[in-house]
Amino acid sequence: MSKKSAKDTPREENPPVDAAVVPDGTGDATGKDTGAASPAPDGAATEATAGDGAGTPAAGATVTETPRASEPVAPPVLDKGENVLEVRDLVKHFPITQGIVLRRKVGAVQAVDGINLDLRRGETLGIVGESGCGKSTLAKLLIGLERPTSGTIKVRGQDLTELRGGDLLAARRNIQMVFQDPYTSLNPRMTVGDLIGEPFEIHTDVVPRQGRRQRVQELLDLVGLNPDHINRYPHQFSGGQRQRIGIARALALEPEVLLCDEPVSALDVSIQAQVINLLEKLQDELGLSYLFIAHDLSVVRHIADKLGVMYLGRVVEYGNAEEIYEAPTHPYTQALLSAVPVPDPKLRGMRDEIVLEGDVPSPANPPSGCRFRTRCWKAEDVCAEETPLLQVRENSRHASACHFAQKRDVVHGSA
């Protein structure tokens, strides 16, 4: 067998560590380890090279604040290239408490720990990483199902973490979610019409009451379902069809951003392609932006323009998806991509496969410095001492949070 264990992999040449970007130690006074979270200026540098050069640096400085009245004014259409969603230094720590009467905080699960992301109009940002790395927590923060510990989430320049009441409700319209499990995410006692029309009950101003039935039928048609099936119940539909219902429901309020958390994982391969193609069609027609969370790296490669690779609550590699798939520079990304089986028996044993040892450490007690260091074959003393920033490194145009970032093609057979 020609599979290489991680340990046998020859050490690559180490690029010099840029002293200027190394954070001072492992945490600040509050005990929050902000090392991986590039502060706004670095975020800008990250973004500038993350895409294919199409955009201007995104962070903080150049955001146009759209003052928002609470009456429903159609938001101005953004040009492709403007950020519809900006996430800065987003942190979610779940407290671990002890005691029944006096609940003492004894620690925290660092589910999301300093994340920066940008999503432009019409763009798809893929988020990948292993179970428990914080993908769903990130999605819940963005959709408002969880309150962030700190950080900002800007939708069209408005910080959701600062809005309250009607303003918040109005801003939330713009960002909707498609859930993983089409079997449990739809209330079995509601008809398809009620399910898709439910958002109109909360946002009553979107479609006048008498026009709702027709709007629901238009949505059914849009996602490729029969508009005549408006009175059916979820159990009368297959998994793929239920996922279409979930998509129609998410589209009811005409959002600009769709968060898709594992939208095709529960579906059979022959049905997956139907839903992926539908999402692509809707993006073209409606100019939607997707944050696409999935553990299937092949599906993400197919659909994503930009990619964020997460490990233990942090983004370790970020930028143009094509570039990362072809030449990942972070050892974790390399291991992850190399493990994906390719459906071509001719390539068997020819991939540069890195089999990782051990398990992911607990997010309640993550390793100091680089969180991947306990499983990394390139780790050195500096990795335990200094948190590698997510930034563009030598020889590569996208950002990587590794002191020793180095390109390595792992998805193609080495002939």
Added chain:
Amino acid sequence: MSIVSRMKKQTAPSTSGRPEADSSAPLLEVENLQVEFRTRDGVAKAVNGVTFTLEAGRTRAILGESGSGKSVTAQAIMGILDSPPGYVTGGAVRHRGVDMLKLNREQRRLMRGSTVAMIFQDALSALNPVFTVGFQLGEMFRVHRGMSRKDARTKAIELLDLVRIPGAAQRVDDYPHQFSGGMRQRVMIAMALALDPEILIADEPTTALDVTVQAQIMKLLAELQQERSMGLLLITHDMGVVADVADDISVMYAGRVVEQAPVSEIYDAPAHPYTKSLLESIPRVDLRGQELSVIKGLPPTLTAMPPGCSFAPRCYMAREKCGQEAPPAFDVAADRISRCHYWDEVHPA
């Protein structure tokens, strides 16, 4: 030789009244297997004429989407079919020439674990949460081999070591929930290997796992299989995993094997429209911007099968004959069959 296989020699299971095995016959031979479920909605032919052989040291993949009959095939071979409502209504499952379907309950029970063993997709629900991992592993040796508690515990540690669980001697007294998903799957493998089976059935062993853990588990399985020269029946819906590890493949659709061949031949030149469409509908991690072709519609309901070819409602090649006559298994080549009237017109992309 491993400890487990040495131990097996000490006490061979009693095989009173059992037909003599023929060591020159294939390790596992499934012939025209028929399984049906008798439910309120009618009779569902979950497995309808599955035929294949598996030799020692080889890996056969059974590929198909959910509901196609993969697990039911495995359960029938293992002798653990849920009955009622499930019944084997025809065919044979031969181990070295002996039809296991004809054995009595006790003879069958003795073969489970020692001749054929199985790994399930969901390791957590397959393990008992109230007993330690060591106790559950040890039970195999106490029940099947009559070992003392102390010896069985020693064996359990050896097995945990075999499946590369670090600190086996310490972990042996842990409960299943204290293990990660990947480690639980290793425990399942350990349990399946305890009695040194000749045939290992792995039903979607990595479907619930992350890709890096999947890689660890597949590597472990492949090594153990080679070491022990087991026949591995790998049930999966992942065409990537099949390409990586299998020698032969049986593609199932609605209870039937629609195409069967050595792996390389199927990927190079599928001889059934379903296989071809599947291959064209999966994105690949090593290719940029491919078009994904779509298989329209849904698989049929087993209690209301269409007449003729069961793939006809979704087939891009379907013609009049397809809706009338069920295609038989055509011999495309030696070792290769296709259930398509027009198999010779299916061309690679």
